[in-house]
Amino acid sequence: MEVIVAEHAGFCFGVTKAVETVYDQIDSKKANIYTFGPIIHNEIVVGDLESKGVKVIESVDDLKGVTEGTVVIRSHGVTKEVHKALEETGLEIIDATCPFVKRIHRIVEEESKKGKSIIVVGSKTHPEVEGIVSYASGPVYVVESPEMADKFQGDKTKDYTVVSQTTFNKNKFQETIELIENYGYNINIVNTICNATDERQSEAEEIASRADVMIVIGGAHSSNSRKLYEICAARCDRTYFIQTLDDLKLEIPEGARLVGITAGASTPKNIIEEVQKHVRTNF
Secondary structure (H helix, E strand, O other): OEEEEOOOOOOOHHHHHHHHHHHHHHHOOOOOEEEEOOOOOOHHHHHHHHHOOOEEEOOHHHHOOOOOOEEEEOOOOOOHHHHHHHHOOOOEEEEOOOHHHHHHHHHHHHHHHOOOEEEEEOOOOOHHHHHHHOOOOOOEEEEOOHHHHHOOOOOOOOEEEEEEOOOOOHHHHHHHHHHHHHOOOEEEEOOOOOHHHHHHHHHHHHHHHHOOEEEEEOOOOOHHHHHHHHHHHHHOOOEEEEOOHHHOOOOOOOOOOEEEEEEOOOOOHHHHHHHHHHHHHHO
C-alpha cells in the first residue's frame, strides 16, 4: 500500500516566523514573555511554550501591573485598537503577524480611506478577520459563506473592495464573489488567500481524489485545517481529522492501495512524521 504525504503540509512561512520569534525570546533568557492570544492554533506548540514560561494573554487588561516584559503578537494579528493599546503599555512589543495578513490590513485601510465599502470573506469570529475588519474606517461587511452571499444586502450605488481571510477555501471564495457580482454589486476583488493555502488546498484535493483513505492533521481550533478536511472529505469518503497520532483510529478497507496525509499550516513537522511512520509500519 502506498502512503503519500503532501509536499505542502505543515508549518507555512507566517507560522514558522511567529513560532521562531517566541523561541528566540526564550533563548534570549528574557523575563515575562507573553503572546497575545495563542501564537498559532496548535495546542501542542502552545503547551510547549507555556512549559517554558510563556504566558498567553487574551486582553490588554491582563498586563495591568506588569512593568517589564515582552509581548509577541500572534500570527493571526490583532485589531488596530489592541495594537495601539499594547504599544501604550510601555512593554516591548514584537509583531509576529503573518506578512500576508499585514498586507490585507494595508489594503483595507487604504481602500476604506478612498471611500470604498469593504467586504471580508471569512469567519466573523476568527481573530484574523476581527483584525482585518478593524482597519476599515467606513462600512465593512463579513460574508462567511456562499449562503450568506446569496442573502447579502448592501447599497448597490457604492463601490466595494473584497478581500479574503488568508486561509479561506478557494473554491468557496470564488463561489461567494460570483454570487455578489451576479446581484449587480460593483466590486473590486483582491484575492488575499495566501499562496501557501492555495497550494496546500489544491494538493490535498488532488491526493484525496485518488486516495482510499485520507488523513488531515491539524489543531482543533485551526481554521485552515478544518477547511482542508472539508476539501478532502468531499473527495474521499474515508477522511480522518486528527490533532495527534493518539487521535488516529484508522480503518483501512481491504484492497486499499493509497493513503494520503496532509496537515494544516499550524501542524509541527514531528507530528506529521509520527503519523506517517505509524501508517507505514502498521498497515
